Amino acid sequence: MSTLPPPPPPPSDGQGGAQQGSVPPPPPATASAPADVPAPPENDAAEPTTAAETLEEAIKNDGPEILATPESTGKDGVNRCTRCGASEVSYNDQTETFRCLFCRFEWSERSLDEQMGLSTGIESLSGKVISTAAQDIETDEALVTLKCTGCGAEVIVNTDDSLHAKCHWCKHVLSLNNRIPNGAVPDGILPFTVTKEQAMASIQAFVDDRKMFASPAFAASFTAENVRGVYLPYMTVDGNISARLDGQGEVLTKKVRRDDETIYYGDRYAVTRHVDVLVDDLVVETSESKANLNSPVSTNNIVNSILPFDVKEMVRFNANYLTGYTSERRDMNIDAAEKYAANHFATISRGMVAGSVMKYNRGVRWESEHVWIHGSRWVSVLLPVWLYGYEEKRGGETITHYLAVNGRTGETMGSVPISRKKLFAVAFGTAAAISVITWPMAIVALAFGF
Template identity: 50%
Template sequence: MQTDADAIDGLTKCPRCGATEISLNQATGNLRCGFCRHEWQAVNAVEAFGLDTPIEQLRGLVLGSGATTIESTETVRTFKCSACGAEVVVDTEHSTQARCHWCRNTLSMNQQIPNGAVPDMLLPFRVPKDAAVAKIREFVGKRQFFAHPRFKKEFAPENVMGVYLPYMVIDVNAHAAMSGVGEHELRRYTVKVGDNHETRYDVEIYQVSREFDVHVNDLTVESSSGRLDQRVSANTNNIINSIMPFDTANAVRYDANYLSGFTMERRDTNVEHLMPLAQVQAGDIARYQANSTLAYYDRGVRWDNERLDVVGQRWVSAYLPVWLYSYYQRKSDGSSFLHYVAVNARTGETMGSVPINKGKLLAVSAVVQVIGMVLGTIILVVG
């Protein structure tokens, strides 16, 4: 699926006045002309790429051009400035935008070069920075009591960074089949065994099988290996996952003008690496859907055989917007640990980790324990 068919590298102009000073208005999620204040939005990705074709019609593997295998490790590209003709270098490792040194125009790269730097679509920031700062302040405020004093002293939520994180957004057309054993309770009663009473159950045992089509829309999987790696950043990974979901249906076709003022992470994994993970998640969704038909088996169903045959799947790459406040906690042994507070820049959902004052935590749990012991003693005495 060619998603950059009519994308233009180089200079983007305001459609109303032709000025080139274009940036994102964080309050609306629109692009804004710095000269005439005209606002507009890049075309919706669902419409532009036909992502709304029914999932049951998906066959085989469909890839957006921004989701194809990363071939080039080259990160530096040269453009000719279309305003003055100068040659300008863009380091796609850090941005897909650069200013022309001569005429100060901003040049953007919108074509999906095969190094993972340009995704098919992106969700613009819509929670402004000051709102994100307030969210982070509130989040940390609630955890103030146990927070490390040094963290409290150095806490500066204004240092929050807007980051576009790379994801794959996946539609899956699959067929699920599962079979196993289910139990339904007929009655329960108590019998006396020696001096004890025991509960007994009469149950019916059934062979249970389910077979159905599964249509998964916009399954969202991280495509930066640093975040996928559980060992290195289990903490960060969980934080980012817990501020999901994103309203991916509102993603726009990639336009580098949305990036000014933000940093971004490059996708560095390919579809074949992420496919097993997507398959597991689609399987979980199928199992969860089957649950709604299993109410009769009140003692549960054990699946002995489960199959998920993927008939068709569609992968597009996306940048999703997150405000990140990070804090390096220096430990007494010289090591450091990275803490994060992350804000979903579409919904405002906030999650994070705050360094803990271990002494205070231990003291409080000791007090709680003592109170517990005292209460226990009183109850014993009263009893």
């Protein structure tokens, strides 16, 4: 029998060569970093802190700059035809145009991105820049009173259900289009382009592919027609950020195989990356009930996974877009949404440096990440989602499963409740069938020493 080649010389730090199971020392980034790599923060060397703690500490109110959102065309509460001034206006989501029901004139809205310059100036962002409708919510009051400009009557709108109301005296259609203090009116909106029929077909196909192990109750009640179009509240966030990452990487130099084990030889490096990144149109949830992706009662990650949207195409909010759909009111301020954005910034930074560590073919363990957010720009927006919800009751608990279709791209994702009995039967049956063959072989191998 051959023998293993001698191990490489012991490392100069006096530790053994084999590192299986050992906790490596922190990377010597401070001592070895070149002058042009910014020094890590002082508390890098202190006791490790959790991401959640540091996120909470990092969030502070610096007095944001307000970015004025252009006035809506219906600034007096009435959406008027841009040619004749009539208030009977409808939106056609097939042609993506508004139409005057009086003079038949059709027109479309300009992109809000273009109007507000949201794709430019990211590199010079400093501090927080917040659009008009992204400012803090001042009240949870859902009822808003509008004064009809036609006859002067006061009309009450329940913003939880609608942002429209018809004056019962003069029949003017009144809409909430500009900022109100309860978060119901965003800066922009991205209208639906995926039709209900297309969404139904996508969801039906998704479920059809997963019928075999679906729970019987779900399979019996599932009806694609029940999918509903919902405008959900988000913020788009631009970021001017820097990040420093410290960790260790390993390069494989030699592999020695015997039939029962493999020994890997390699070189270990302290790896540091400092990266400056401009982030354009990150999307962050601003509905408390949807933002928690680890919710035990709701499969929020499904709705999260159909991001992103083509938010460059968003237009100034107009309540006419909501006709035929439901909408959810924003209930999170930027202070609450900021921790999600910061997490995404860290994720993006990690992704941006991945190409520079490809040579470490045994991988990299990032041990420390520090993100500096030099500037960020926040704009509130309603985004279109086709949503199907199903409540599964198991024991004393209820979990809501979502099937979601992106109302712009058609991307579909879902969570289908499983029949655990069927799943167990198949998994156990497979295990038993294979074991019936392999276990006698194992006994023979042990008995006769193959």
